[in-house]
Amino acid sequence: MFRLLLALFIATPCFAQFLWNGAHLLQVKESLKAKDSPYAEAFRGLESTAKSMLQGKDVSVMDKKHVPASGNKHDYASLSRYFWPDSSKPDGLPYISRDGVSNPELKEYDRETLDRMSRRVQTLTLTWFLGGDTAFAAAALKQIRVWFIDDSTRMNPNMNFAQMIPGRNHGKGYPFGVLDGYSFVQMMDALTLLESYEGYKPADRAAMKKWFVEYVQWLTTSEQGIEESKAKNNHGTTFDTQLLAYSLYIGDRKTAERLIAHFAERHILKQIEKDGRQPEELKRTLAFHYSWYNLSHMLDFYTIARNSGLDIRKATEIQGRSFYKALDFLAGYIGKDVGRWPYKQISGWEHAQKELARDIYRAQAIVPDSRFRHIYTATAKKERRSIFALLYIKQEDF
Numbered sequence: 001m002f003r004l005l006l007a008l009f010i011a012t013p014c015f016a017q018f019l020w021n022g023a024h025l026l027q028v029k030e031s032l033k034a035k036d037s038p039y040a041e042a043f044r045g046l047e048s049t050a051k052s053m054l055q056g057k058d059v060s061v062m063d064k065k066h067v068p069a070s071g072n073k074h075d076y077a078s079l080s081r082y083f084w085p086d087s088s089k090p091d092g093l094p095y096i097s098r099d100g101v102s103n104p105e106l107k108e109y110d111r112e113t114l115d116r117m118s119r120r121v122q123t124l125t126l127t128w129f130l131g132g133d134t135a136f137a138a139a140a141l142k143q144i145r146v147w148f149i150d151d152s153t154r155m156n157p158n159m160n161f162a163q164m165i166p167g168r169n170h171g172k173g174y175p176f177g178v179l180d181g182y183s184f185v186q187m188m189d190a191l192t193l194l195e196s197y198e199g200y201k202p203a204d205r206a207a208m209k210k211w212f213v214e215y216v217q218w219l220t221t222s223e224q225g226i227e228e229s230k231a232k233n234n235h236g237t238t239f240d241t242q243l244l245a246y247s248l249y250i251g252d253r254k255t256a257e258r259l260i261a262h263f264a265e266r267h268i269l270k271q272i273e274k275d276g277r278q279p280e281e282l283k284r285t286l287a288f289h290y291s292w293y294n295l296s297h298m299l300d301f302y303t304i305a306r307n308s309g310l311d312i313r314k315a316t317e318i319q320g321r322s323f324y325k326a327l328d329f330l331a332g333y334i335g336k337d338v339g340r341w342p343y344k345q346i347s348g349w350e351h352a353q354k355e356l357a358r359d360i361y362r363a364q365a366i367v368p369d370s371r372f373r374h375i376y377t378a379t380a381k382k383e384r385r386s387i388f389a390l391l392y393i394k395q396e397d398f
Contacts, residue, residue, distance in 0.1 A: 017307035018245055019300060020189040020391055021365070028390055029130050038398040042389040043130060050127035050136050058146040059117050060153035065108040068161035069171030074154060077161040077173075078111035078180055079103060085166075094167025100285035100346050111180055117147050118183035123387075125190035128197070130390065137197040140190065141204065149207045157215040159224060175227035178219065179238055184212075185245045185300065192249070209250055216246050232270050233280035234294035240266065241301040248308050260305050264318040267298065272321045276329030287343035289352040291330055296359050298323050302366055312366070327363065330356055334375060358383070362392055 031037040061076055068077035081102050085092025106112060124140035127133070146153045162177025191208065194200050219225040219242070229239045240259050247255040271278055271294065281290040302312045302323075316323045333341055334357060338349040345352070360372050361379040380397040383389045 018188040018304050041385050046387055047127050050123050053120055054139055058143045059113045060146050061110050061155045062153050063113055064110050074156045075161055076110050076155050078109045078163050079106050080163040080165045083165050095165050114183045118187040121187045122190045125193050129193050138199055148211050157211050158218045175224045176235055178228040181242055185242055188245050212246050213250050237267050237294055237297045241297050245304050260315050263315040268321050269318050272326045274320045276325035282343050285344045285346045288341055288345045289348050292352050292356045295326055299359050
């Protein structure tokens, strides 16, 4: 059965939209033909970043300083973000938790490299699509081949050593390491856009389909994946959003429909109170950040499903609890000082507020809310020079 599905998925063209909106991008592309386009400054910034990327090197899992416990550098490996050496132990082992404080040793593994790869592919592809210079598409495709396809540099399709904690679990990763794979979700639109680039060959497409079929197989059958799917906080939300995106990419619409049918029961009912609070996220030292973070991934889930023509109406609320009430709860703190927030937020208050405002703008594509009009307007004004404007801001909102 697995081989049959693999053959079917590789043979089926994929033009799904994920987080980006194809119709909007075409409007932006057309607008940029005019010298006075409201998107011109944002595109110049995007193009400048893309040009600097042309001068940079492609990245791969082979770049990391440390070899995972498997002994194979092709296996992705990352350090659990909030774990640090135990200063009371001569060797610092096992590492201990400092929730909300990132360990700089992260850069010695694959997590930041994975993020750079995803951003490279997104930036280069978007610059090519909007501006037409195929040099950017060629560079994006080359990076994809380096990370996923070329034998000497490819990543094996698993996260067996993601977010490992030195001194524990024999060097293996943990279920929450599945979170790292979200960088793949963020690049799915770029990956499918590149299919219209003449340099993207049938062999590239087949190899990418095969990689994600195998990754979904790992995600849904591995110990880490199964345990992460049961999480009752942002981890569970992120798992389902990843599986939704990958399932749609490989053509498995039945899995996508199943995820949507059970989303409200699995996540809204278990994670959101009737007043909009998210108890599991409010326990954290970065309570506002993680409350936003969870809703952001819910919004991604809805956006991906809706852009693929799937009905999300029953996925947003259940038994008096809803995604929108949770959004309302957080929106009440936009523009306020962190001292007004009744829970912990030890750092990153301004950044989390900015990201929340962006997501409130994105949410209007699903259900516009006149109460947030001031946030829509302020976001459009602040973001007019950013990539966010190119991806999401409607021309009439400038």
